[in-house]
Amino acid sequence: MSRAGAAGAEGAGGAVGGGVGRLRTIVTVIRAGLRSNFGLAVIKHRLLKEKKDRWLVPLIGVAALGVVPMFYGIVLLIQNLYFVLKPMGQERALLAFGLLAGQILILLFGIYYVIAAFYFSRDLELLIPLPLRPSEVMASKFAVVVINEYLTMAAVVLPVVVTLGVVARVKIGYWVNAVLVYLTLPVIPLAVVSLAVVLMMRFINISRKKDAFILVGSLVLIGLSFALQVGLGRTSAGGEGAQPSLQAVAAFLTSPNSLLNKIGAVFPPGIWATKAIAGGFRAEGLANLALFLGVSLLLFAGMIVAAEKLFYRGLVGLGETTGKRRRLSRDEMSRRVSSGRRAFAAIFEREWRIMNRTPIFLLNGILVGVFVPAIVIIMSTVDKGSGGGGAAQGGDAMVLIKAMVSANPLVAMLGAALFMTVCGSINGTASSTFSREGAQFWISRVIPVAPREQAAAKFLHSYLVALVGVVTASVVAGLAFHLAAALLVPAVVLSLAAGVVLTAVGMMIDLARPLLDWTNPQKAIKQNLNVLLALFADIGILTVLFFAAKALIKAKLGTSAVLGVVLGMLVVLAAASYLALMRFADKRYPAIE
Amino acid sequence: MIALEHVSKSYNRGKVRAVDDLTLTIKPGEIFGFLGPNGAGKTTTIKLIVGLLRPDAGRIAVEGHDIETEPLAAKQVTTYVPDFPAIYERLTGLEYLNFIGDVYGVPKADRLERIDKWLEIFELAPVVTNPIQSYSHGMKQKIVLTAALLPGPRVMVLDEPLVGLDPRAAHQLKEMFREHCDAGKTLFFSTHIMEVAEKLCDRIGIIHKGRLVACGTMAELKAMDRTEGGQSLEEIFLEVTEK
Numbered sequence: 001m002s003r004a005g006a007a008g009a010e011g012a013g014g015a016v017g018g019g020v021g022r023l024r025t026i027v028t029v030i031r032a033g034l035r036s037n038f039g040l041a042v043i044k045h046r047l048l049k050e051k052k053d054r055w056l057v058p059l060i061g062v063a064a065l066g067v068v069p070m071f072y073g074i075v076l077l078i079q080n081l082y083f084v085l086k087p088m089g090q091e092r093a094l095l096a097f098g099l100l101a102g103q104i105l106i107l108l109f110g111i112y113y114v115i116a117a118f119y120f121s122r123d124l125e126l127l128i129p130l131p132l133r134p135s136e137v138m139a140s141k142f143a144v145v146v147i148n149e150y151l152t153m154a155a156v157v158l159p160v161v162v163t164l165g166v167v168a169r170v171k172i173g174y175w176v177n178a179v180l181v182y183l184t185l186p187v188i189p190l191a192v193v194s195l196a197v198v199l200m201m202r203f204i205n206i207s208r209k210k211d212a213f214i215l216v217g218s219l220v221l222i223g224l225s226f227a228l229q230v231g232l233g234r235t236s237a238g239g240e241g242a243q244p245s246l247q248a249v250a251a252f253l254t255s256p257n258s259l260l261n262k263i264g265a266v267f268p269p270g271i272w273a274t275k276a277i278a279g280g281f282r283a284e285g286l287a288n289l290a291l292f293l294g295v296s297l298l299l300f301a302g303m304i305v306a307a308e309k310l311f312y313r314g315l316v317g318l319g320e321t322t323g324k325r326r327r328l329s330r331d332e333m334s335r336r337v338s339s340g341r342r343a344f345a346a347i348f349e350r351e352w353r354i355m356n357r358t359p360i361f362l363l364n365g366i367l368v369g370v371f372v373p374a375i376v377i378i379m380s381t382v383d384k385g386s387g388g389g390g391a392a393q394g395g396d397a398m399v400l401i402k403a404m405v406s407a408n409p410l411v412a413m414l415g416a417a418l419f420m421t422v423c424g425s426i427n428g429t430a431s432s433t434f435s436r437e438g439a440q441f442w443i444s445r446v447i448p449v450a451p452r453e454q455a456a457a458k459f460l461h462s463y464l465v466a467l468v469g470v471v472t473a474s475v476v477a478g479l480a481f482h483l484a485a486a487l488l489v490p491a492v493v494l495s496l497a498a499g500v501v502l503t504a505v506g507m508m509i510d511l512a513r514p515l516l517d518w519t520n521p522q523k524a525i526k527q528n529l530n531v532l533l534a535l536f537a538d539i540g541i542l543t544v545l546f547f548a549a550k551a552l553i554k555a556k557l558g559t560s561a562v563l564g565v566v567l568g569m570l571v572v573l574a575a576a577s578y579l580a581l582m583r584f585a586d587k588r589y590p591a592i593e
Numbered sequence: 594m595i596a597l598e599h600v601s602k603s604y605n606r607g608k609v610r611a612v613d614d615l616t617l618t619i620k621p622g623e624i625f626g627f628l629g630p631n632g633a634g635k636t637t638t639i640k641l642i643v644g645l646l647r648p649d650a651g652r653i654a655v656e657g658h659d660i661e662t663e664p665l666a667a668k669q670v671t672t673y674v675p676d677f678p679a680i681y682e683r684l685t686g687l688e689y690l691n692f693i694g695d696v697y698g699v700p701k702a703d704r705l706e707r708i709d710k711w712l713e714i715f716e717l718a719p720v721v722t723n724p725i726q727s728y729s730h731g732m733k734q735k736i737v738l739t740a741a742l743l744p745g746p747r748v749m750v751l752d753e754p755l756v757g758l759d760p761r762a763a764h765q766l767k768e769m770f771r772e773h774c775d776a777g778k779t780l781f782f783s784t785h786i787m788e789v790a791e792k793l794c795d796r797i798g799i800i801h802k803g804r805l806v807a808c809g810t811m812a813e814l815k816a817m818d819r820t821e822g823g824q825s826l827e828e829i830f831l832e833v834t835e836k
Contacts, residue, residue, distance in 0.1 A: 325719040336722075337708060338691040339701040346695035350681065357683040357724075439679040446643050447696040448668035590664065593646055 026136050029127070033140040034147060036123055036519075071159060078163040091164070096274040098160025099185065102153040103270060107189040109152050110145065111218055114190065114197045116360050116522030117141045119314070123519055128312070138307040142194065142300075148527070149186035157182065161277065173280025177289050181273045184296045188269045191299035195306055201314030215359045219367075269295060343449040347457035354436070355429070355461070360521045361436060368427035369469030373476040405483065410559045413487050413494075414549055414566070416477050418542065420495035421502065424469035430462035430506030431534030432525040434514035441516050441592070451589035452582040455511070459503060459581065466499045490563055497567060500574035501541060504581040506534040511581075511588050545569070594779055595619040595642060595748060600651030601803075602637055607649075611637040613803035615651070619781055619796075621747075624774050626794035627783040628826075630834050634803040635783040636676060639752050642781065643673040656747050669697070672741035676752040676783075678733035682726035686717060686736045689725060690743060697744035704743065711739040714765050731757045738766065749773060751782040755789060767793055791826040801834045 078094065085091045118141050127137045161178050164170075272292040279285020328336065341349075355361045405412040437444060444454055474492050477483045483491075510530040518524050525531065548569065552562045595618070602612040612634045619625040629635045640646040642653055644660050644667065653660045658667035681689055687708075694704045712718040715735040725733060734757045741749060755763050770793060774780050784790055790797050791811060799807040807814055807829065814829050824832075 324723075326722065327719045328722065333709065334705060336687055336691075337701065337705050338695055340698065340704075341695050343696045343698075346692050350684070350692055353688065354681060354683050439677075440681055442645055442673075442675060443680065445645050446668060446671075446673050447693075448665050449696050450665060590644065590647060 022136075025132065026139060029132060029136055029140040030143045033123075033144050037117075037144045037523075038147075074159050075163050078160055079167055082164060082167050091168070092274055092278050095160060095164055095278060096270055098157050099181070099273045099277075100270040102157035102185055103189050105153055105156055106149045106186045107193060110149065110186070110190045110193040111197070112360070112363060112522065112526060113145045113148055114193050115218060116520055116526070117145050118194070118197065118311070119201060120360060120522065121520040133308060134311040135304045135307040138194075138198075138311045139304065142190065142303070145190060146186045149190065150182075153185065157185065171280050173282070173285055174277055177280060177285055178277045180289060181277055181292060184293055185273065187296040187300055191296075191303045194303050198303075198306055198310045198314060202310045215362060218359065218363055343447075344453055344457045347449065347454055348460055351433070351458055351461040355465075358521055361525060364525045365427050365429040366465050366468050369423060369465060370472050372423045372426055372469065373472040402482070405481075405487065409487055410553065410562060412483065413491050413559075413563070416474075416481075416483055416487060416491035417494035417498070418546075419477060420470045420473040420491060421498040421542065423473035424466035424495060424499050425502040425506070425538055426535075427465060427469065428506075428525045428528065428531035428534070429465040430459075430503040431510045431531045432515075432528050433458045433462055433507055434510045435516065435518070435524045435528050435530060436521075437514075438516050438518050438521075438524060441514070445589065445592070451585040454589070455507065455581055455585035459507060459578070462503045462507060463499060466503055467496075470495050470499060494563070494567060494570060497570035497574050498542075498545070501570065501577045502534075502538050504574075504577035505537050505541065506530075508577075508581050508584050509534045509537060511584060514592060516592075541573075594621050594654075594656055595625075595750075595781055596652075596654045597638075597642070598652045600638075600641060600648045600653060602634075602641055602646060602648050610803045612641065612648075612800075615800075615803075615805055617798060617805060617808065619779055621779055622774050622777045623795045624770055624780045624793055625782070626790035626797045627781065627800065628785070628787070628790060628797060628830060629783075629800035633800045633834070635800055636752055637803075638800065639673075639750055639781070639783060643671060643750050644668060645673075670747040672697075672744055672746040672749055674734075674737050674741045674749070674751040674754050676756070678730070678737045678757075680725055680733060680737060680740075683724060685724055686721040686728070689736060690721075690740055693740040693743050699744050703745065707743050707745065708739070711742055714769075715739060715762055731759060731762070734758060735762060742769070746778070748779045749781070751780070753784060754782055755784060755786060787825070787827045787830060797826070799830060799833055806833045 081094055082091055085094060118138065121141065124137070127140070161182070165174055165178065269292060272288045272295070274288075276285055276289035276292050279288060338346075355365055434441070470492065473495075474488055477491070478485075478488055510528075513530060515524060515528050515530065545566070549562065549566050552565055557565070597615050597617045600612055600615045601610065603610045615634075615638065627635055627638065637646060641648050642655065642660070644664055647661070655667040656670045658670070660667045681692075684692070690704075690708055693699075694708075699707075712721055715738070717732060717735055717739065720728065720732065725736060728736065734754075738754065741751070754766065758766060767789070770780055770782075774795070794811075796808065796810050797814060798805055807817060809817070811826065814826070815824060817829075
């Protein structure tokens with residue numbers, strides 16, 4: 001049945017059963033959505049029945065242990081901030097910051113998640129013909145996104161809420177309300193995003209250039225949410241420079257207007273959530289909890305009503321693109337039929353085309369390389385704009401960077417190289433390169449092209465995507481941080497060599513365990529464990545390099561010598577990791593079933 | 594030619610034997626039809642032949658090239674059509690064909706001639722510059738078939754190739770099968786359509802629970818049957834897969 005037909009049939013006989021029956025249906029659909037999205041049945045089958053992937057369990061354990069020191073550092077910072085803010089009666093601002101940061105994160109990631117879950121899940125073709133309302137289908141998708149967001153915001157919100165609760169020795173009301181707020185936290189930003197996306201899709205669907213519109217629309221939404229973040233930054237900074245030091249934070253928190261109220265003025269749910277948790281079972285806590293939950297429910301209801309009217313209209317035919325029927329003339333055909341390129345070039349071109357034509361891949365791949373440096377440049381502009389008064393606390397970020405550059409050019413060079421490397425490698429292109437092929441991986445398996453040649457073409461593609469980040473980051477470092485060419489050039493060279501290492505390592509991680517059974521392209525890149533594992537590996541490699549460089553500097557070697565040794569290490573690592581990738585491809589390709 | 598010698602493949606660490614000690618030779622110029630109930634091991638066998646799965650035991654050779662030790666040489670002479678046309682939806686039909694032509698190293702003149710021929714036969718010519726995601730299921734199946742025919746392979750392995758095709762395309766495909774094998778090439782395909790297998794195949798193999806329970810020409814299969822009268826392939830199939 002076509003989607004149009006399915007939607008029509010639903011419209012005629014969608015409402016089946018009464019209140020309790022419907023609720024049960026919704027719960028069933030949500031449960032099925034969660035199971036299918038998180039692959040619980042597959043994980044269980046692989047771990048318990050096929051006994052595959054068991055090696056992953058200790059690996060993830062080790063990786064989790066690896067981030068413990070980082071979390072410990074964050075917890076210590078929060079604890080210190082608490083003791084600085086407590087005497088000023090501003091400790092709640094810390095909670096507000098955590099909750100607000102969580103909600104902004106949800107807003108930003110939510111755009112990807114919502115578009116992918118609502119419009120690109122292949123299971124929609126199975127759900128739409130079922131006797132379900134559009135709002136029920138959307139609610140099930142919404143639930144999946146909410147659960148994803150719990151995981152995303154855990155890193156930001158939980159350390160703040162738990163540390164403050166423990167340090168302040170709060171009562172039970174704090175914890176109960178904190179759990180309720182945590183569970184509800186994604187609803188407001190996600191409902192807002194969902195409404196915007198559903199509206200956007202309603203109009204995009206009338207266009208033939210849907211993919212392009214989805215891309216532009218997503219960029220506009222991301223831009224808007226970023227503008228909101230910058231706006232919040234300006235408001236919360238209240239004309240003072242945002243300083244990382246405790247004194248600076250303390251200084252602007254003691255300004256005449258309470259920071260908490262300032263945040264509340266721009267984004268009231270942040271303040272309600274804060275007061276709900278901090279107030280516990282006292283009247284203030286319960287009133288704000290009611291307000292927060294009520295508004296969440298209201299927005300969710302609004303989204304459901306909108307979904308009933310708009311969701312299928314934006315959805316119907318979205319996956320189907322129409323093309324003009326046009327027969328090529330003999331000459332045109334002769335021109336467009338390739339005269340025979342090398343297999344390497346053909347595979348490289350395939351990678352490039354598929355990535356650029358799949359909005360989810362493009363947004364999470366190449367555009368991340370542009371976004372991250374762009375965000376840094378915008379932040380530095382904002383910092384300048386709102387700076388001035390805060391400079392009294394030691395100057396803004398720019399001043400710090402300039403001081404660092406003049407005091408120690410070598411450290412500045414290494415720092416710039418690290419910045420460029422991170423900007424180049426933070427996208428998941430390399431670590432999802434095999435996973436992105438999904439169900440089409442059979443083609444790579446049956447074509448008469450050696451695995452190492454295929455891997456080499458994929459490497460070039462991933463490396464060029466990393467290069468986009470490196471180039472953008474070097475432009476930012478040059479323009480925004482005024483780094484001279486003499487500093488930039490060595491940094492670029494170092495980051496290009498580091499890029500080879502990280503790209504090869506990311507690809508090997510993905511090749512070891514490619515995620516090929518996805519039905520939603522989002523899962524191949526954004527929810528792919530390999531991307532996370534590669535990120536841990538990257539952090540590990542860069543940490544080792546950092547300590548190596550530190551030791552060299554401590555040994556009082558000259559600038560050229562330090563750069564030479566670091567570059568030498570990177571070149572050796574790059575060659576070794578590339579060769580390892582080639583060998584691994586030959587070994588691993590035939591074993592992937 | 595395709596040769597399987599004592600090939601076995603199991604899943605779930607040996608608990609499920611999908612293919613059990615299969616020995617089979619498909620000669621050049623032969624159309625071989627592979628039948629069996631759902632889950633009998635047809636698709637597993639096909640995936641083993643094209644190198645998508647590794648056998649636990651046994652040896653498979655295509656045109657004399659061992660699929661384990663000379664995989665590229667074996668793949669160079671083989672094309673495969675899966676049971677579900679999962680192909681690059683974001684490429685246009687022509688881009689996909691160009692990709693296949695490039696990786697198999699098909700010369701431009703042959704490429705143009707074959708693309709032209711099969712696009713006309715399958716009525717894909719007016720849509721070949723459109724993205725594959727805009728194609729219907731049948732059109733996707735046709736573009737996969739065109740891609741499989743493009744290298745002019747010595748061996749074609751097809752899993753349920755007639756599913757999703759309209760009667761005209763199915764008819765033309767069957768004619769192509771004959772043409773392909775009359776040129777001394779080999780064709781191995783699985784099907785559930787008994788009539789097609791009976792009329793088209795030079796030999797038929799029936800697999801049941803991973804074991805080859807019957808194999809031969811239609812006349813040989815009928816001779817195997819102990820019951821009275823000339824049975825149809827369907828009746829023979831039901832009988833040998835009963836247990």
